[in-house]
Amino acid sequence: MAQSDPISVLLVEDDAGARANIAAILSSAGMRVEQAEDGPTGLHRAGSGGHDVIILDRMLPYLSGIDVVTRMRVAGVGAPVLMLSALGRSEHRVEGLESGVDDYLAKPFEPDELVARVRALWRRASQRGSHDPVLLFGDLECHVKARTAFRQGRHLPLSPKEFELFRYLMDHAGEVVTREMLLRHVWKLSFDPQTNVVDVNVGRLRRKLEEGFDSPVLETVWGTGYRLIARTEPASA
Amino acid sequence: MPKPGLFRSVFGRVTLSALLVSLLSTLALYLVVRQIVDNDGRAMLARGVDTDLAGLADIFVSGGHAELQARMADRFAVHRQDGEQVWYLLADANGRRMAGNLDRWPAIAPEVSEARFVALPGGERMFARATRLGPDARLVVGHSDHRGRALQARLAMAFATAGALIAMFSLLAGHFAARRLRERVEAVNATFAAVRAGHIEARALAVGDSDELTELAVNTNAMLDQVERLIQAQRAVSDQTAHEIRTPLMHLDTRILKAMEVTQDEVLLRTLEQSRAEIRGVVRLLDSLLDIAGTQAMRGDLRGLAEINLSDIAENLSDLYGASAEELGIGFHARIAPGILFRADPMQMMRLLSNLLDNGFKYVPSGGNVSLELTAGPRIVVQDDGPGIPLADRRRIFERYVRLDGAPDGGHGLGLSLALAIAERHELSLHVEDAAPGARFVVQPEEGS
Numbered sequence: 261m262a263q264s265d266p267i268s269v270l271l272v273e274d275d276a277g278a279r280a281n282i283a284a285i286l287s288s289a290g291m292r293v294e295q296a297e298d299g300p301t302g303l304h305r306a307g308s309g310g311h312d313v314i315i316l317d318r319m320l321p322y323l324s325g326i327d328v329v330t331r332m333r334v335a336g337v338g339a340p341v342l343m344l345s346a347l348g349r350s351e352h353r354v355e356g357l358e359s360g361v362d363d364y365l366a367k368p369f370e371p372d373e374l375v376a377r378v379r380a381l382w383r384r385a386s387q388r389g390s391h392d393p394v395l396l397f398g399d400l401e402c403h404v405k406a407r408t409a410f411r412q413g414r415h416l417p418l419s420p421k422e423f424e425l426f427r428y429l430m431d432h433a434g435e436v437v438t439r440e441m442l443l444r445h446v447w448k449l450s451f452d453p454q455t456n457v458v459d460v461n462v463g464r465l466r467r468k469l470e471e472g473f474d475s476p477v478l479e480t481v482w483g484t485g486y487r488l489i490a491r492t493e494p495a496s497a
Numbered sequence: 498m499p500k501p502g503l504f505r506s507v508f509g510r511v512t513l514s515a516l517l518v519s520l521l522s523t524l525a526l527y528l529v530v531r532q533i534v535d536n537d538g539r540a541m542l543a544r545g546v547d548t549d550l551a552g553l554a555d556i557f558v559s560g561g562h563a564e565l566q567a568r569m570a571d572r573f574a575v576h577r578q579d580g581e582q583v584w585y586l587l588a589d590a591n592g593r594r595m596a597g598n599l600d601r602w603p604a605i606a607p608e609v610s611e612a613r614f615v616a617l618p619g620g621e622r623m624f625a626r627a628t629r630l631g632p633d634a635r636l637v638v639g640h641s642d643h644r645g646r647a648l649q650a651r652l653a654m655a656f657a658t659a660g661a662l663i664a665m666f667s668l669l670a671g672h673f674a675a676r677r678l679r680e681r682v683e684a685v686n687a688t689f690a691a692v693r694a695g696h697i698e699a700r701a702l703a704v705g706d707s708d709e710l711t712e713l714a715v716n717t718n719a720m721l722d723q724v725e726r727l728i729q730a731q732r733a734v735s736d737q738t739a740h741e742i743r744t745p746l747m748h749l750d751t752r753i754l755k756a757m758e759v760t761q762d763e764v765l766l767r768t769l770e771q772s773r774a775e776i777r778g779v780v781r782l783l784d785s786l787l788d789i790a791g792t793q794a795m796r797g798d799l800r801g802l803a804e805i806n807l808s809d810i811a812e813n814l815s816d817l818y819g820a821s822a823e824e825l826g827i828g829f830h831a832r833i834a835p836g837i838l839f840r841a842d843p844m845q846m847m848r849l850l851s852n853l854l855d856n857g858f859k860y861v862p863s864g865g866n867v868s869l870e871l872t873a874g875p876r877i878v879v880q881d882d883g884p885g886i887p888l889a890d891r892r893r894i895f896e897r898y899v900r901l902d903g904a905p906d907g908g909h910g911l912g913l914s915l916a917l918a919i920a921e922r923h924e925l926s927l928h929v930e931d932a933a934p935g936a937r938f939v940v941q942p943e944e945g946s
Contacts, residue, residue: 275744281751319740346743347736368747368776371754421816447817450844454855454912460821483770 267291267382270311272302272328273344274320278367282315282344282374289375299323306332311339312382316361318345326359333360340381344369372484376436383432397433398490400469400477402426411473421446422465429465429478429488438485462486508679512671519667520660527656534652538645542624543612549583550626550638557630562587565636566596573598584623584639590632599637603627607635615639622646681710685717695798697725731794735787742783746776785911789897792845792918802923807837810847811871818854818869826863833871841923849919852912853879853938860884860936874941875925882935891929 269291273279276297283293294311296302299320306314306328314332318325329341340362347366362384363377395402401410407423409416418426424446429437439458443449466478479487557565569585585597592602603615605627612626625639684702691699700721703714750773757769815831822829839846850869857867861883870878886894886901893899895917900910920927926943929936 277748277751278744346740346747366780367743368750368780419816447813449817449847449851451848451851453817453851455821455858457817457821460824461817463824464820 267312267378268310269293269378270296270302270305270314270339272296272299272305272315272320272325273317274298275317278317285371285374286378289378291378299325299328303328303331303335306337306339307335309337312385313378314339314341315378316341316343318343318347326361329360338385340385342377342381370438370484372436372481373438373440376432376438376441376485379435380432380437380441383435395427395430395433397430397488398477400430400433400488402430411469411477414472416468418465418468421461422468425461425465426469429486433488434490436481436485436487441485506679508675512668512675515667515671516664519663523656523660523663527653527660530656531649531652534648535645538642538648539624542640542642542645543626546612546624546626546638546640549640550628550636553585553636553638554628554630557634557636562595562634569596580641580643582621582623582641584617584625584637584641586637587630588635588637590635592635595634597637599639603637603639605637607637614642678710681714685710685714688717688721692721692724693798695802697721697728697798728794731790735790739783739787743780746780750776782909782911785909785915786897789911789915789918792915792922795922796918798922802840802842804838804840805843805846807839807841807846807871807875808833808835810843811850811869811877814847814850814854815869818851818858818867821858822867825858827858827861828866830866830868831870832868834873837871837873837875839875839923845919845922849916849940850877850879852916853877853940856912856916856938857881857883857936865935877940878937880932880935880937882932885931885934886929886936888931894929895927 267290269286271279271282271286271293273282273295274297279295279297283295286293294305296305299322302314302316302320303323305311314337316325316328320328323331325343325345329343332341341360342363342365343361344365344367362381365374365377393403393405395404399412401413403409404427407420409418409423409426416426425442428442428445432441440452442458442462443452462478466476469477477488477490479489481487553565553568556568560568565587569587572583572585584599586594586599586602587596588594588602594600594602600618603625605611605613605615605625607627607629610626610628612624614622615625616622621641623639623641625637627635627637629635688699688701700718701714703711703718753769753773753776757766760766760769811831811833815829815833819829819831821827854867854869857879861867861881865882867879867881870876870880872878890899890901894901895913897914898910917927920940921943924943925940927938927940929938931937
């Protein structure tokens with residue numbers, strides 16, 4: 261997605277290899293990356309402001325990631341924080357999220373998943389306060405208050421959960437949304453069930469979005485998740 | 498745990514035993530004293546009776562029949578101040594009365610000069626001795642025992658009063674001593690209760706007399722310190738294990754990704770993608786193992802648990818799995834009672850339900866049925882009409898890495914172990930039974946909790 265002003269990311273990670281790798285992933289996704297190798301440095305750089313998203317490793321020398329978040333919040337830094345961690349158990353995820361972290365990603369992760377999470381955080385932060393009653397993307401419409409969905413002006417009969425799934429995808433239209441993001445935001449699950457329940461539920465939604473229409477709108481990003489796509493030629497709307 | 502009643506409390510029992518011992522010793526003392534007084538009284542009576550009898554016998558020998566009758570009459574005329582009374586009977590060889598104030602010869606043998614207590618027709622009692630005065634005369638002399646009986650009554654009264662006082666004092670002393678001890682033991686018990694309720698930092702107060710109870714408090718605290726250290730060590734070890742294994746795996750994954758970027762070779766790409774999938778498998782295995790260990794360590798630890806609406810969680814999951822069921826051609830039925838509240842970790846309860854549902858869906862062929870039922874208790878039943886679980890395996894399937902024959906690929910056989918660990922953490926039990934056909938997994942409160 262084209263952005264005149266690239267997303268600015270502060271990356272705090274002590275492992276040099278991982279830091280270079282993450283910075284490369286973000287840069288190739290068109291983001292501007294500033295790096296720090298420990299907690300105090302990260303805290304200092306965050307204080308100078310100007311970051312859209314902060315990525316923090318959980319286990320940092322001198323100051324743990326959770327301590328850094330706490331101090332940043334006290335210092336008035338409002339940028340959303342994505343915590344990266346080698347501790348991936350759901351218990352740790354919950355603990356991280358409760359400590360004021362906005363999102364939590366366990367290592368190792370898919371590069372696409374990292375990019376998707378950073379974009380989602382940035383979008384949520386930049387939309388804060390705006391409550392569009394109608395979300396529009398391509399020929400899709402999501403009426404948030406009325407909880408109804410339309411494609412090309414035709415009403416789509418969605419179940420309540422399907423609507424929530426659709427709304428989350430519309431909130432992140434054009435971006436990759438991972439299974440973990442859907443599980444967490446639509447079903448409030450911070451773990452991955454053993455069976456492919458997400459794929460099945462998304463598959464049902466896809467049928468409702470696409471059956472009877474001539475073009476696909478929900479694409480599977482192999483190994484990562486899903487993305488709503490608009491037709492290459494602008495819709496008539 | 499409810500407080501034990503008076504008879505079950507060790508302090509109540511100690512107090513009651515002290516009371517019983519003091520009452521029994523008072524009773525024993527009373528019996529001994531009464532025996533001594535009885536013996537002494539009897540000896541005194543016997544002396545009086547014997548002196549009297551000897552005097553009368555002398556008179557009979559020296560003065561004969563008439564003299565004896567005259568002297569006996571003299572003695573009857575004396576009215577004694579202390580109310581004591583004398584009885585005499587002079588009889589012939591056949592026991593017929595010749596003189597005296599007794600009508601009939603009492604059951605005393607004169608041939609052997611027998612002496613004993615004899616009951617009189619009026620209900621009175623006398624101590625009497627009989628003797629033969631000659632071939633056709635015999636004499637019995639008896640003295641009443643008013644003084645001895647009065648003494649015994651006073652003795653009984655004195656001991657009863659003393660016994661009551663001793664009982665009262667021992668009850669009071671026992672009560673206060675027991676109360677002090679009970680307070681100290683209860684302080685230790687309260688510490689354990691606090692630790693169970695999640696305050697691992699709670700410690701017993703170990704001050705005051707350096708007696709066994711102080712020692713108990715000190716030992717309690719030492720043990721709790723050790724438990725706290727173990728919990729921290731367990732966390733540290735699992736965190737470090739996760740970190741030390743995940744970090745190199747991430748580097749490995751990055752390297753594979755870089756290699757994939759520079760090759761167009763389809764076969765190589767597939768192999769590399771498989772390697773990445775295996776890395777993910779290792780990470781999942783590690784997470785599951787650490788989740789099980791972490792959950793088992795939290796058994797009975799109620800920290801961070803809040804009242805949650807289990808019905809909402811079950812509804813949410815049945816929505817998620819319902820779609821899956823339709824897709825797989827499996828009938829899914831959810832019967833969820835509304836408003837079931839339970840003190841639990843919500844994410845873990847979701848995990849428990851989800852693991853049981855995953856398990857059901859894995860083993861049921863297309864066309865089969867899976868059901869989820871939630872009722873008050875809470876009681877959770879996940880049932881399928883698949884092949885079921887052989888009797889021999891119904892305990893084994895909850896062990897780690899156990900996968901039954903015919904299990905679909907994927908998974909490490911840890912799902913049910915984690916489900917069991919989660920149930921037990923929340924003082925719930927999990928077992929499987931025969932649903933004929935199929936398997937029925939039942940989660941319900943542990944017996945006795």
